[in-house]
Structure formats: C-alpha cells, structure tokens
Amino acid sequence: MVAELIDGKGFALGLRERIATYVTHLKAEHGVTPGLAVVLVGEDPASQIYVRNKAKQTVETGMNSFEHKLDVTVSESQLLTLIGRLNADPAVHGILVQLPLPAHISEKAVIEAITPAKDVDGFHPENVGRVASGEGGIVPCTPMGSMMLIRHTLGDLSGLNAVVVGRSNIVGKPMAQLLLAQNCTVTVAHSRTRDLPALARSADILVAAVGRAEMVRGDWIKPGACVIDVGINRVEKADGSGYRVVGDVAFDEVREVAGSLTPVPGGVGPMTIACLLANTYLAACRIHGLATVGAF
Ligand code: NDP
Numbered sequence: 539m540v541a542e543l544i545d546g547k548g549f550a551l552g553l554r555e556r557i558a559t560y561v562t563h564l565k566a567e568h569g570v571t572p573g574l575a576v577v578l579v580g581e582d583p584a585s586q587i588y589v590r591n592k593a594k595q596t597v598e599t600g601m602n603s604f605e606h607k608l609d610v611t612v613s614e615s616q617l618l619t620l621i622g623r624l625n626a627d628p629a630v631h632g633i634l635v636q637l638p639l640p641a642h643i644s645e646k647a648v649i650e651a652i653t654p655a656k657d658v659d660g661f662h663p664e665n666v667g668r669v670a671s672g673e674g675g676i677v678p679c680t681p682m683g684s685m686m687l688i689r690h691t692l693g694d695l696s697g698l699n700a701v702v703v704g705r706s707n708i709v710g711k712p713m714a715q716l717l718l719a720q721n722c723t724v725t726v727a728h729s730r731t732r733d734l735p736a737l738a739r740s741a742d743i744l745v746a747a748v749g750r751a752e753m754v755r756g757d758w759i760k761p762g763a764c765v766i767d768v769g770i771n772r773v774e775k776a777d778g779s780g781y782r783v784v785g786d787v788a789f790d791e792v793r794e795v796a797g798s799l800t801p802v803p804g805g806v807g808p809m810t811i812a813c814l815l816a817n818t819y820l821a822a823c824r825i826h827g828l829a830t831v832g833a834f
C-alpha cells in the first residue's frame with residue numbers, strides 16, 4: 539500500500555479563499571474589518587519568518603495586520619502594557635504573541651494578560667477550559683488544522699483509536715481533546731510512555747507532535763492508518779550543503795504502510811496559519827455579536 543498524501547497546502551489555500559469571501563461579506567454587510575495584531579520580541583530568524591508569513595496572509599485575506607516588533611531587552615511590564623492597549627483597541631480582534639519569549643519574560647503572565655475573546659492562539663486558560671469541556675472556546679491553530687485534515691480524509695471518526703504522541707499545551711493536549719470530542723478512543727503518549735511502537739500500532743489515527751526528526755518508523759504503523767505529522771525539524775543535508783526540513787515521521791517508510799499521510803513541508807504547517815486567520819475572523823464576528831457567514 540502507498541499512502542494517499544494529505545495535501546495540507548492545497549487545503550489551506552482553499553480555506554484562506556473561503557475566509558477571504560467571508561471577510562468581504564463582513565465588511566460589506568457590517569462595516570467590520572477583522573484585525574490581527576502580532577507581537578514579536580527579539581530577532582529569532584525562524585520567528586521573524588513566521589511573523590512575516592502571518593502578516594502577508596492576513597492582508598491577502600482582506601484583514602488588517604498590525605505588527606509590533608519589540609527589542610529583546612523589552613521588560614515584561616512594557617510588553618504587558620502593549621497587550622493592555624491591544625485588548626482595548628477596537629480595530630484589533632486577534633492578538634498573537636510569538637513564542638518563545640526571552641527568559642526574563644513569563645510566557646504564562648503574557649498569555650493570561652490577553653483578553654480571552656482576542657486570544658486567537660487559544661492558549662489562555664479560559665479557552666483551554668472551554669475547549670476541554672466542549673463549551674466553545676478558541677481552538678489552538680495547529681490541532682484545529684490537523685483535525686480539519688483528519689476529518690476531510692476520514693469523515694466520521696466515531697470509535698476510531700487515536701494515539702497522540704506529545705503532550706504539549708500547544709499541540710498534544712488540545713489535539714487529544716478534539717479527537718475525544720469526535721468520539722475517538724484517545725491515548726496520549728509522551729517521553730515516559732512504555733513500548734511506544736506497540737502503542738502506535740494500535741492507532742487508526744496517529745498524530746506525531748514530538749520534535750524529533752523521523753522518530754516514527756514504518757513498523758510503528760497499523761496498515762491503512764491516517765498519520766498526521768506535526769513535527770518541523772531542521773536536519774543537516776547528507777552532503778553538508780545546508781539544511782532540510784523533516785517531520786517527526788520517517789516519511790518514505792511510513793508511506794509504504796499508512797493509508798494517508800501528511801507531508802512535511804506542505805502538510806500541517808500551512809494549516810496552522812490558515813486556522814489563525816479563521817480564528818481572527820471568528821473572533822471579530824463574536825466580538826461584534828454577529829453570526830459567522832460560513833462554517834470551517
Ligand atoms: P514540545 O517540545 O513542547 O513537546 C514535545 C512532546 O513530545 C512532549 O510532550 C514530550 O514528552 C514528547 N516527547 C519527547 N521525546 C519523546 C519520545 N522520545 N517519545 C515520546 N514522546 C516524546 O513540542 P511541541 O508540542 O511544541 O511541538 C512538537 C513538534 O511540532 C515540534 O517539531 C514543533 O516544531 C512542531 N510544531 C509544528 C507546528 C506546525 O505548525 N506544523 C506548530 C507547533 C509545533 P514529555 O512531555 O514527557 O517531555
């Protein structure tokens with residue numbers, strides 16, 4: 539069997555086009571233009587690329603993008619003051635603070651300072667709680683995008699065994715909640731899990747969110763399983779001519795066994811930014827008390 543490749547890049551493009559249509563409608567009918575503020579502290583090159591891409595795609599979707607680049611020496615209280623301003627700014631419907639932050643700033647304090655209605659990353663404890671208890675809440679972008687790809691590929695997920703490898707607050711835990719809400723039987727694995735290959739082989743849906751290049755091997759996969767590779771790892775090319783990006787899944791091996799598989803790049807990554815835009819649109823609708831035009 540050779541796995542069907544799940545085209546996250548193409549799916550994300552279609553999603554962004556749909557969001558652009560909804561935004562056009564929101565502007566025309568209600569005079570509301572969704573606005574996303576992105577805050578970047580310091581000069582980390584990877585973060586700078588992410589922020590640039592986010593700003594570009596925000597504008598392409600017809601929304602306003604507000605970029606705030608702060609020096610690495612900015613104090614926590616200065617950053618919190620900026621967040622307070624953005625919370626109060628009626629043109630801003632979504633606030634994203636690019637992580638990681640420098641060590642002298644508490645990520646927890648910053649996340650908790652963002653008003654939950656504008657927390658388009660879905661990291662505020664209020665949104666975490668709402669998602670966990672199935673009471674709405676803003677869903678973190680990477681699990682949200684991964685779930686869209688899974689449902690697009692498999693349809694009804696009821697009764698399927700899902701294994702999520704990784705238990706971070708950003709990916710693993712919310713991913714498990716979303717799968718549970720779709721009636722999967724969910725197991726969350728982590729660095730202390732025993733016999734991970736055997737556990738992985740029980741999965742109809744396997745989500746790898748570990749941050750270890752090509753850790754998930756072909757013989758970990760149940761034949762026909764749907765495999766979602768969240769990992770983004772830079773590894774040196776064999777000929778020493780630079781770096782390439784690989785996932786947490788050994789692509790060539792797993793492709794021979796799985797039923798469907800996301801590539802890296804071009805799988806989950808593009809969905810993350812598209813879902814950020816979806817969350818900004820949804821936040822703008824909710825803040826203005828408007829029904830959303832379309833569903834995602
Ligand atoms: P974290 O480092 O926060 O979490 C990694 C998780 O993997 C932890 O729960 C850890 O377990 C677990 N783990 C580590 N080693 C092993 C192992 N040997 N066996 C089993 N589990 C292990 O990472 P993130 O969740 O933030 O990110 C995961 C990956 O996803 C990264 O490659 C990241 O770059 C990528 N990513 C991609 C995004 C995208 O848009 N595509 C967005 C966000 C992240 P423990 O808790 O026990 O330490």
